[in-house]
Amino acid sequence: MRKIFLLIxxxxxxxxxxxxxxxxxxPVSGSVTFGGSPLAYGRISFQPTGENGASSAAAAVVDxxxxxxxxxxxxxxxxxxxxxxxxxxxxxxxxKKPTGEEVEYEETVSYVPPEWGEQSTQTVTxxxxxxxxxxxxxxxxxxxxxxxxxx
Numbered sequence: 001m002r003k004i005f006l007l008i009x010x011x012x013x014x015x016x017x018x019x020x021x022x023x024x025x026x027p028v029s030g031s032v033t034f035g036g037s038p039l040a041y042g043r044i045s046f047q048p049t050g051e052n053g054a055s056s057a058a059a060a061v062v063d064x065x066x067x068x069x070x071x072x073x074x075x076x077x078x079x080x081x082x083x084x085x086x087x088x089x090x091x092x093x094x095x096k097k098p099t100g101e102e103v104e105y106e107e108t109v110s111y112v113p114p115e116w117g118e119q120s121t122q123t124v125t126x127x128x129x130x131x132x133x134x135x136x137x138x139x140x141x142x143x144x145x146x147x148x149x150x151x
Contacts, residue, residue, distance in 0.1 A: 024075050028131045029067040034085060035139030038064025042085035049078045074126045081122040083137055085112050109143035
């Protein structure tokens, strides 16, 4: 009888722990290419598209891979996927802080097309399981955004 109880307890533990759910949140991972090559460094963000109280999450993409563990993951539902990828131009600029201090910085640009960036049309559906989503982000021919500080 004791062996049966232990077997049932072990099975219950496995069922509750399998699938990676943490308080209804599930892990998300995958790969990202940018312009045909693994993305060296960038950011991926998942934003809820519905009104189901879904969560949002973001992660760094390093060497073409990203991973969001279950404890920081997403609840099942539909999400918009937004990519932030910037490159330095080599152009030095400067601005004055309200205190009068001069600050120098290097201008950055983004070659992420708008439909993959802030105006993303990319969507995924997260399910109650481990989720893997791979993306092939095209690289625009000209910068879509220039990130410049106020003068």
